[in-house]
Amino acid sequence: MMDIRKDIRELMDLCIGCGRCTEACPSNAHGGCDPMDVMLGGDSWEGCIGCGSCTDVCGVTDPKKVMMYTTAVRTPVPIPGCFRETGYNLPAGEYPYGEPEYRGSGLSLMPGCIVNAGYRYLENAAVSALGHLGMPVSRYESGCCVYPVPYRVMTEGERDGLKKDMLKGYGRIVTLCGGCSHELTESGGDAEHIVWLLHRNLDRLPDGGLEGLKVAIQPGCRMRPIIRMYREICERLGAEVMDIEPGCCGKGTKVRDALMSERQKSMDGADAVIVGCPACFMWYDTWEGGIPVMHIAEAVAVAAGDRRSLGCHRIVPEIP
Ligand code: SF4
Ligand code: SF4
Incomplete structure (x- = not known):
């Protein structure tokens, strides 16, 4: 039986077992973790991506915090x-x-x-x-x-x-x-x-520079509510933005392949995927045969004429 720290135990005690966290969990949808089970004392922690979708829908406690703690004590990765x-x-x-x-x-x-x-x-x-x-x-x-x-x-x-x-x-x-x-x-x-x-500086960004580039936007777990900002920046840069439902890259968990396959399929036809998270960047850039990726800051630099970073990618984006 895992020794549970007092503050984590208190978060677990607040759970009313409504199941909303599990319904919202992208990992659970692919056979990964089950946050409600963990909140109620179970051990279905494996596959948690740390996306926070569970806490976003909860309203009474903080399942993400409990899941990250549980992952930390169950997975023997010491502080480096x-x-x-x-x-x-x-x-x-x-x-x-x-x-x-x-x-x-x-x-x-x-x-x-x-x-x-x-x-x-x-x-x-x-x-x-x-x-x-x-x-x-x-x-x-x-x-x-x-x-x-x-x-x-x-x-x-x-x-x-x-x-x-x-x-x-x-x-x-x-x-x-x-x-x-x-x-x-x-x-x-x-x-x-x-x-x-x-x-905030939209009108000072390059007005064009990415014309002819069709992009899909994956802002990352924490920034999905502000996807509109990503869209407006990309449009200012002249890119064509696809209408897709953003989702999780799966990080390096056991559900990574399932989630990344789902992402790649949903973005079929994109010339590049624009991300805001370096972890997402890493997982997209190392996905064999995948869609090239650019960080949003890099997209601005490229539109402004600085293309030096592109040649460093494993999957090199082709800018028209
Ligand atoms: S953690 Fe929150 S959302 Fe999940 S079952 Fe408990 S009360 Fe419901
Ligand atoms: S933080 Fe973990 S448990 Fe919560 S929704 Fe994301 S993958 Fe599921």
């Missing part, structure tokens, strides 16, 4: 050593074509663990996109937002304390990942995903 040494959850990678031009300012760009490790060209592209808007930026160097599963064995107070330390010395932060901005905001940080900033 490099977190203690570098602040990042994953070892740092290289910039494939040189460091971005950080000119310094009150605005800091947070790359996040996945970009810092393996997709540094997305950092270049984001700096380039912000440069197009006339926004010089510095780099947020504090590392991981402590969202990933291994950190869920910590109490909320411990995670909050770590995040508050990471925020010291930083003002406005712009992120490439919705999870990072959410985590930092929860701990009092002035952080937002770059899509908000791009959308």
Whole structure:
């Protein structure tokens, strides 16, 4: 029997067993986890993607938090050593074509663990996109937002304390990942995903540049409610936006193949899929024979004429 921490037990005790979370769960729909079962003491935790759809529909407690905690204690993935040494959850990678031009300012760009490790060209592209808007930026160097599963064995107070330390010395932060901005905001940080900033500056974005490109939009779990912003940015850039129902990439869980196959089928005919989440980016870019992917910040850089990042993709987008 799993030893359940007090704050998690309290969240479980609030559950009334209505089943709405399980109905909303994309993993459950493909034979994955069952959040209501876990909330009622069961052990159907495997396959949780951490998308938060369960908590969005719940209204009385927080099944996502319970699922992430359960995954953390059931899956033997310790907090990585490099977190203690570098602040990042994953070892740092290289910039494939040189460091971005950080000119310094009150605005800091947070790359996040996945970009810092393996997709540094997305950092270049984001700096380039912000440069197009006339926004010089510095780099947020504090590392991981402590969202990933291994950190869920910590109490909320411990995670909050770590995040508050990471925020010291930083003002406005712009992120490439919705999870990072959410985590930092929860701990009092002035952080937002770059899509908000791009959308506020819609009339300063390149007016065209992606004409002839048909795109499908997958904003990622946390940003589905603001898909309209993605659409308006892509339309401003001149792309044709397909009408599709966004969904989950499946991350690296046991339901990944089922969910990713579903996504690829739903986007049939797209020249590129536009995402807001570096984890989604990674899973799309490594899907054999899949539709090429671009991060929304990268789409702006490309439309502005900076195509250097495209050659770094495993599946290279072809821009007309
Ligand atoms: S966690 Fe919430 S949505 Fe799920 S069964 Fe319990 S009360 Fe219902
Ligand atoms: S976080 Fe997502 S995958 Fe996990 S239980 Fe909730 S709805 Fe299902």
